[in-house]
Amino acid sequence: MVQKSRSLLPYITLLILSGAHLAAQNPMHVTHILGFLDAANNANGDLSIHDGALQFQKKDAAPSAQIGLASIQDVVLGQQDRQVGGTPLILGRAATPYGGGRVIALFSHKKYDTVTLEYLDPNGGFHGAIFQLNKGQGDVLKSQLVAGGAHLKHTNLETTHDSK
Secondary structure: OHHHHHHHHHHHHHHHHHHHHHHHHOOEEEEEEEOOOOOOOOEEEEEEEEOOEEEEEEOOOOOOEEEEHHHEEEEEEEEEEEEOOHHHHHHHHHHOOOOHHHHHHHHOEEEEEEEEEEEEOOOOOEEEEEEEEEOOHHHHHHHHHHHHOOOOOOOOOOOOOOOO
């Protein structure tokens, strides 16, 4: 039994590594908030890494915008919380008796990751771009960018809180 599990270990490792490689090649669906050259604000599209460049392709088959990974000076992650449901949900919360609207509000939020890039254009100009991704994809994108050659100005430092 031990020999069978040892003989399967290389195959399992290869399967996991090839899955991670395929995940790195698949584009992520993002919303470009602002700042990326040649891309409209609040545009939905796919963000991918090809041939040492970060590429944003809008859904309407417009020309893609791209920057070289080596020109990225910093990558900053953040989180955003947005209420979903619009006006009908707001009216439903207001009409719910006995404070039930507060309970509805607990379940009507969706969390997103935000990725802010600081980069240099080909002329040396300093720019920034903000992308909104689904929760959990920000760390994946940051690790792919760093592995591809993006620079980081600072690392994430954990703050300690003194309890008295």
